[in-house]
Amino acid sequence: MAEMQLTFNMPLPDSTAGKRTVSNVPAQSLILMNDPFVAEQAKAWGGQLAGMPHAPEERIRLMCERAWGRAPGAGEGSAMKAFLEKQAAAYGVDATGDPRVWSDLVQVLFMAKEFIFIG
Amino acid sequence: MHHCNHFNDLPITRRDMLRTCSSGFGAFALACLLADKSYGAAPAVQAEGVRRATHHAPKAKSVIFLYMDGGVSQVDSFDPKPRLTKENGQPFAMKMEPTQFDNNGNTQGTLWDFKHYGESGLPVSDLFPHVGACADELCVIRSMVSQFSEHNAANYFLHTGLGQSGRPSMGAWTTYGLGTSSRDLPGYVVLDGGLIPSGGVDNFASGFLPASYQASIMQAKSPALPNISPLEERPELQQNKLSLMRILDDAALERMGEHDALESAIRNYELAYRMQSAVPELMDISGESNTTRELYGLDDEYGHTRSYGMQCLVARRLVERGVRFIELTCPMIDGVDRWDAHGGLQDNHTKNARAVDRPIAGLLKDLRGRGLLDETLVVWAGEFGRTPFAQGTNGRDHNPYGFTIWMAGGGMKPGMVYGATDEYGYKVVENKVEIHDLHATMLHLLGFDHTKLTYRFSGRDMRLTDVHGEVLHALLV
Numbered sequence: 001m002a003e004m005q006l007t008f009n010m011p012l013p014d015s016t017a018g019k020r021t022v023s024n025v026p027a028q029s030l031i032l033m034n035d036p037f038v039a040e041q042a043k044a045w046g047g048q049l050a051g052m053p054h055a056p057e058e059r060i061r062l063m064c065e066r067a068w069g070r071a072p073g074a075g076e077g078s079a080m081k082a083f084l085e086k087q088a089a090a091y092g093v094d095a096t097g098d099p100r101v102w103s104d105l106v107q108v109l110f111m112a113k114e115f116i117f118i119g
Numbered sequence: 120m121h122h123c124n125h126f127n128d129l130p131i132t133r134r135d136m137l138r139t140c141s142s143g144f145g146a147f148a149l150a151c152l153l154a155d156k157s158y159g160a161a162p163a164v165q166a167e168g169v170r171r172a173t174h175h176a177p178k179a180k181s182v183i184f185l186y187m188d189g190g191v192s193q194v195d196s197f198d199p200k201p202r203l204t205k206e207n208g209q210p211f212a213m214k215m216e217p218t219q220f221d222n223n224g225n226t227q228g229t230l231w232d233f234k235h236y237g238e239s240g241l242p243v244s245d246l247f248p249h250v251g252a253c254a255d256e257l258c259v260i261r262s263m264v265s266q267f268s269e270h271n272a273a274n275y276f277l278h279t280g281l282g283q284s285g286r287p288s289m290g291a292w293t294t295y296g297l298g299t300s301s302r303d304l305p306g307y308v309v310l311d312g313g314l315i316p317s318g319g320v321d322n323f324a325s326g327f328l329p330a331s332y333q334a335s336i337m338q339a340k341s342p343a344l345p346n347i348s349p350l351e352e353r354p355e356l357q358q359n360k361l362s363l364m365r366i367l368d369d370a371a372l373e374r375m376g377e378h379d380a381l382e383s384a385i386r387n388y389e390l391a392y393r394m395q396s397a398v399p400e401l402m403d404i405s406g407e408s409n410t411t412r413e414l415y416g417l418d419d420e421y422g423h424t425r426s427y428g429m430q431c432l433v434a435r436r437l438v439e440r441g442v443r444f445i446e447l448t449c450p451m452i453d454g455v456d457r458w459d460a461h462g463g464l465q466d467n468h469t470k471n472a473r474a475v476d477r478p479i480a481g482l483l484k485d486l487r488g489r490g491l492l493d494e495t496l497v498v499w500a501g502e503f504g505r506t507p508f509a510q511g512t513n514g515r516d517h518n519p520y521g522f523t524i525w526m527a528g529g530g531m532k533p534g535m536v537y538g539a540t541d542e543y544g545y546k547v548v549e550n551k552v553e554i555h556d557l558h559a560t561m562l563h564l565l566g567f568d569h570t571k572l573t574y575r576f577s578g579r580d581m582r583l584t585d586v587h588g589e590v591l592h593a594l595l596v
Binding site: 007027029030031033035073075079080086104107108112113117 | 325331333334344346347355362363368371375378381385387388392395
């Protein structure tokens, strides 16, 4: 079984599990931070977002609706926009069209607790 | 697009919206960014929750729990029974309680010789010559009993104080009580040698305690944890992501309210960030001398000794780094099923002992040599013992009515034996010790009155020892 499945408590298929264990450990954080599979998924979506004609704010709104099922709050939107600029500067590129910058933002949406927690 | 409200309990009201926009959420985020020169400098959520003071001065700062998976035979290790040897092969003279496999044979004497060690003269079988040489450090308890004779229930009982899953483990109670004195490593670590105990990771759970008190399971080799290395080309790129994540998480906390799972998950990211450097540093034993490596058996010709040796060495390093509760699981050895020798006792116990004997002795000597043993409680225990009568022709079935554990360091009296089983090594006849008493004693040495280290759940003040447990004062320094 994939490491990711095990760490997120998928029951072993060779026996029954009456109730699924729910763990909450740094190993899970490490997957969302550093697992190549997660990076690949972020890259795929980030690449799409980088190529869109919409303004960054609009793309941010679409991302949140897809990832979280809601529009971003005003503070969130501006924080994400600030991140795009900061990350672009770190890469030495222009924010609007660079796939790496958008992939990184996607990954942050995956890592945000809202992605896995329902309030 | 209309927000469908399926994902929130309450829709965001106009009031919330105004509050969020105008009260300086943006300013708060900016303050975070400015304060954070490096991510994780100031945790968003208090790492320790409420810090509890100990109830009295502790003897032990850390616990190393050497878990012996499957049930070690006491009459073949630490509880010699000449009568058993004398009546070997004869029908068993006592009434036999029901066993798991109900395939009971005759009286079966020990397959190993016993020698007396040290000034204490402790008798130890040839399964554990190296541990035997440390006899004067050990407090051997021959009168353990368990209430369960099957692995799952007995493991839950040993680890959590109840024979069902769902309760917090010893390690969780320990870190709940003490916190962790390491910022960079989890407070409760399981070093997995290959075998997770029957009952699974629920043995290491936090139960109703906050989720951050559950164990982090690592291997004693690189990589200790998968995904420990960042993928980013430069630290700055990762730090920027994590800073934004924290802003978004702070907003989530506000929106969803304080929620233990959420807060634990937030803390886990901060810890995970620091673990990226702390774990490789932990595992880097290049600075350990050859003498130390030999002590732990890292050069042994038996692969399982080398790997268990590494677990023991890492356990010592964890203690040095302020980790509070460290449990070692057993190695998975080809052809034998843990210590659970329902058949093939000779082969099973020989191989399992060979893997752990030298490293455990090395650990005790190293802790002693570095002045750590007096403040580190080492516990060697399985979930039950084995029957003095055979199962089939060459095995032993489970025996919860009398078995042996030992403890060393951390305030335990060294070089002594406590309690006794009958002449056959079957049932306890003197100074019975329940698992609850073991737990009460462990907590006592860590500085806690086990009746006062509680957590309100389900309408009552829960504790590791439930409504049982006596501290074994007779065994304490």
